[in-house]
Amino acid sequence: MRAPSLLMLLAAAAFTGACGGRSAPEEPAPEPTPVEQPLPAPAPADDSADRERMERERMAREASERSRAVAADLAAMINFDYDQASVRAADQATLDRKAAVLNANPNVKLRISGHADERGSDEYNLALANRRAAAAKRYLENKGVDGSRLDVIAYGEERPLNPGSDETAFAQNRRDEFEVTSGGDNLTAPQ
Amino acid sequence: MKRFFFLLSPMFFVAGTLAAQDTTRAEEGVRVGVDYRPGVRPGLVVLPGPGLDSVRAIIQRDLDYSDRFEMITVGDAPRETTTGAGTAPGGPVNYELYKGLGAEFAVELSQAAGGVTARLHDVTAGKLRNQQTAPLSSGPDFRLEAHRLADEVTRWASGTSGAAASRMLFVSRGRVYRADSDGHDLVPVTPAGQTALSPAWSPDGQRIAYTQLGEGRGGIVVQALSSGATFLAPGSQTALNITPAFSADGRTLAFAHSDERGTDIFTANVTERCCAQRLTVGRFADNLSPTFSPDGRRIAFISTRAGPPQLYVMAADGTDQELLAPFDFGATGSSNAPEWSADGASVVFHREVSGSPQIFLVDVSGRRVRQLTSSGRNEDPTWAPDGRHVAFVSDRSGRRQIWIVDIETGRVRQLASPDAARLPSWSRRLGRATIVPNP
Numbered sequence: 001m002r003a004p005s006l007l008m009l010l011a012a013a014a015f016t017g018a019c020g021g022r023s024a025p026e027e028p029a030p031e032p033t034p035v036e037q038p039l040p041a042p043a044p045a046d047d048s049a050d051r052e053r054m055e056r057e058r059m060a061r062e063a064s065e066r067s068r069a070v071a072a073d074l075a076a077m078i079n080f081d082y083d084q085a086s087v088r089a090a091d092q093a094t095l096d097r098k099a100a101v102l103n104a105n106p107n108v109k110l111r112i113s114g115h116a117d118e119r120g121s122d123e124y125n126l127a128l129a130n131r132r133a134a135a136a137k138r139y140l141e142n143k144g145v146d147g148s149r150l151d152v153i154a155y156g157e158e159r160p161l162n163p164g165s166d167e168t169a170f171a172q173n174r175r176d177e178f179e180v181t182s183g184g185d186n187l188t189a190p191q
Numbered sequence: 192m193k194r195f196f197f198l199l200s201p202m203f204f205v206a207g208t209l210a211a212q213d214t215t216r217a218e219e220g221v222r223v224g225v226d227y228r229p230g231v232r233p234g235l236v237v238l239p240g241p242g243l244d245s246v247r248a249i250i251q252r253d254l255d256y257s258d259r260f261e262m263i264t265v266g267d268a269p270r271e272t273t274t275g276a277g278t279a280p281g282g283p284v285n286y287e288l289y290k291g292l293g294a295e296f297a298v299e300l301s302q303a304a305g306g307v308t309a310r311l312h313d314v315t316a317g318k319l320r321n322q323q324t325a326p327l328s329s330g331p332d333f334r335l336e337a338h339r340l341a342d343e344v345t346r347w348a349s350g351t352s353g354a355a356a357s358r359m360l361f362v363s364r365g366r367v368y369r370a371d372s373d374g375h376d377l378v379p380v381t382p383a384g385q386t387a388l389s390p391a392w393s394p395d396g397q398r399i400a401y402t403q404l405g406e407g408r409g410g411i412v413v414q415a416l417s418s419g420a421t422f423l424a425p426g427s428q429t430a431l432n433i434t435p436a437f438s439a440d441g442r443t444l445a446f447a448h449s450d451e452r453g454t455d456i457f458t459a460n461v462t463e464r465c466c467a468q469r470l471t472v473g474r475f476a477d478n479l480s481p482t483f484s485p486d487g488r489r490i491a492f493i494s495t496r497a498g499p500p501q502l503y504v505m506a507a508d509g510t511d512q513e514l515l516a517p518f519d520f521g522a523t524g525s526s527n528a529p530e531w532s533a534d535g536a537s538v539v540f541h542r543e544v545s546g547s548p549q550i551f552l553v554d555v556s557g558r559r560v561r562q563l564t565s566s567g568r569n570e571d572p573t574w575a576p577d578g579r580h581v582a583f584v585s586d587r588s589g590r591r592q593i594w595i596v597d598i599e600t601g602r603v604r605q606l607a608s609p610d611a612a613r614l615p616s617w618s619r620r621l622g623r624a625t626i627v628p629n630p
Contacts, residue, residue, distance in 0.1 A: 083499060083525065113407050121527035121541070121548070121570060122613060123389055123434050124493065124500055126404075127477040130431060130449040134475075137451055152451040153407025154431050158386060 070187040071180070073097040074110065078136060080174040083120065085131035087139050095136060098178065099143030100190035107183030111151040112136050115177065117170035118157045130154035136176045151181065232600075233295035235260035235348065238284070240300030246307055246327060246337050247300055252373055253341030253355035254298070256604065258580070258597035259348065263294050286317045296320075296348050309340050311347045321347040332622075334371055339622060354577035356622060360390035360399060361593055361615040363608055367401055369416075372575070372617075374606040380416065387412075389434050392618040393441045399616075400424065400435035400444055400461075411435045411446050413461050425459040426467025434480045437461075438487045438507075445470075445490060447479035456481045456492055458507075470509030482531045482538070483507070484555075491515055491529045491538050499525045502540055502553065516540065516553040516560050526551070528571045533619065534578045539563075541570040541583070550583050552598070563596060573617045582606065582615045 076098070078091035087095060102108055114129030133152040141147050162169035237251040255262045289297045299310040303324045310322040325340040327333060338355035345353035357372045360380070367381040367390045381387045386404040393399065397416060402409045411424035411432045424435065430450035437444055444461045447454050453473040458481075460466045470490070471478035477500070480493040491504045494512075501523075502516040515538065516526060524543025531538050537555060541548040542562075548570040550563040563569075567587040574581060575595070585594045593606040593615050606615075 119546075120525065120543075121500075123480060123571075124477075124525070124527045126388075126431060126433050127447065127449055127454040127479050127495075130451075130454060131475070131477060134451040134453065147451075154449060155404075155407050158404065 066189050067187050070101055070105075070189050071184065073101050074108070074180055074184075074187075075178055077175045077177055079171060080132055080176075082117070082170070082174065083128065085114075085128060085135045087135055092139075095139050096143065097190075099140050099145055101187065102140065102145045102149065103143075104188045104190040105183060108180055108187070109149045109151070109182045110140075111153060111179045111181045113177045113179070114152075114154040114156075115159060115161070115173055115175050116157045117173040118160065118165065119170065120157075122157060126154055126156035129156045132174075132176050136178075232259060232261045233348070234263050234293040235296040235298065236263040236265055236289050236292060236294040237298045238265065238300070240302070240307075242302055243300045243307060246340075249334060249337040249373070250298070250300065250309070250341040250344065253338055253353060254345060256355065256373060256595075257341075257345045257349070257353040257577075258600050258602050259345060259351075259353075260296070261293070263289075263292050265292070284312050284314075286312070286314050289314045298344055306336075307340065309344055311344055334376055335622060338372065342620070351577065352620070354575040354580060354617075354620065356620050357576050357618045358396070358621060359582060359593065359606060359615055359617055360392065361608070361612045362387060362390065363610045363612045367399065368608070368612075370606065370608070374608070377608065380414070381412075389614055390616050391435045391437060392616055393437045394439050394619050395441055396618045396621040398437075398441070400437065400446075402433050402435070404431075407431065409433070411444065413444065422464065424461055424467075425464055426457045427459070436480075436482050438483045439485050440487060443483075443487070443507075445481035445483065447477075447481065449477075449479075453477055454479050456490070456509075468509075470505070471512070480527060480529055482529050484531050485533055485535045491531055493527055493529065499523075500527055502526045502529050502538065504555075515555070515558065516542075516551070517558055524548075530573050531555075532574045532578050533576055536578075539572040539574060539581050541572060550581060550596070563598060569594075571614050573615050575617050576620045582617050584613050584615065 076094050078087065078094050081088065102110065112133040114133030116125035116129045133154055137147065137150045137152050140150055160173045161175065162172045235254060237247055237254065240247055254260055284297055284299060294314045297312040297314050299312060301308050306325050307327040308322060308324040311320045313320045323340065323343055325336050327336050335356055341355045342353035355372050359370050359372060360367055365386045366379045366383060367387045368377055369380050370377045380399065381401065388402040388404055390399050390401040398413055399416060400411055400413045403412045408431050411427040412421050413424055414421045424444050424446060426448065427446060430448060433447050433449065435444055435446040442460060442462045443458050445456060445458045448457050453475050454477040455469055455471045455473045456478045458468050458470060476494060476496040478492055478494045481490045483490055488507055489504055490507055491502060493500045494503045497520065501514065501518050503512055504515040505512040518526065526540055526542040529538045529540040535555065537552045539550065539552050542551045547568045549565060550569050550572045552561045552563060553559065563581065567585055569583050569585045572581045572583040579599050580595055580597050582593055582595045584591050588605065591611045591613050592608060593612050594603055595606060596603045
């Protein structure tokens, strides 16, 4: 089944809100009801308004959660092995989700920044970080994302995520970060 | 037999004297691939010069840092009163006295019209060997003039000029700093609040080039040291540009340009500010850290074409690319940060050994690789203009600082800086000092 887009959900919620309670043309329908005789008795107006308000809130909450989840998919970092710039198998799913979001949101542009741990030459780490960012871009391009939407930059070891000097910190610092630079509002969840 | 006695007796005396003097110098962790026989360096004493304490202190330290001499210290008191058997200023030097202290050379400093006169006495032969008057006034070039005089004394006594009249660039807290070769006169040369990397000297010492990193991109800034005027090197205005190096004539700047296609080496004319040219085609391999041979005809550089970064060499137009420092695939660690020596004979670089970078040399003709350091992390080496000293970054003191090793003797000293320091670049000799090629 096709998942309704966030925009549609939001629009539906907005429409319901704008129309208030029971819509006028429906209620006084004079035509005979042929089969379904036992229609549920119309609820009192107050209950109906409450239900609809709760429904709107639920939908808005879900939309917000879904949007957050989509944004989180876009922002999820990937990590690399020491002195390596190839996308690890474990991170392919992360990039696949990004590709799906990007393909569902053609206006979104992403900046990919490569980072390295503090080991290795300061200067080489800039080139290595650049290669890591470029590797993610190439992966996304192969999944159908237009390269003009993906900007590649590199920080080398200049901006560690974890300031420590142990294996845990090194592993966290060998990473690509992803930042939405435009089109990040009203994200559509991928199908 | 008599000559033999003359040569040996001062040595034994000097070795004993200097053992105590050397206790403050860290020599641990340096393994040098040449046989060094202690005691073959001639003893040298710098005599006190009336009113010249600061000049004497600079010159004495420079001669010590030249690593050519066993330094013999005498008191700071005027020498005519040291023993009562000395000499009056300008008068004859008491050769027998200093010979007795183990000196083969005595340096005499005296005030003269227009500056300071240095005289080198051959104590063994009992005669004046050389003298020169330097324009030492209290101007901004005072220390540099003193360093130049020290380099001349070194040349008179050892045959090759010292490297004291030179300066160091390095990065600390995102700024490029400049210091004299003895670590004094530390001044920032780039603005605060930026991230500068990889400073490099122009051969004439008038300009520097460095990466100015911002938001994951950066251009190569070429900056005149006297005026502070800057421009971006042609071809480095977009994406990320790193590891600049000047050619020996100062006209060409080589650097690495990083974008989504990878990292490749370019050259540009920084005299006419034109003509950016691409030298390598990486195809997802990185090529970076170019360094020119002194004749300008070749460029050594780092490439990941075979996997981990290793040291290669090519013609200055990008042709004839080949491996420079041999390595065993899968066994030899990453190699980085090469710099070609001023005499053209060797390239210094760092290579990972058991997870820590160490300083290595490769001789360009024989392609033999020699390891210079072995303890702690030692990286980003840069040649002194005398071709026998190498500065590098080491964490042996607990934080990253600049250290200097004499590759002839293995002696190591620290270039003190207040904060963590990295990415040093050593200038050529600055100014008027006579340049004598190393043998």
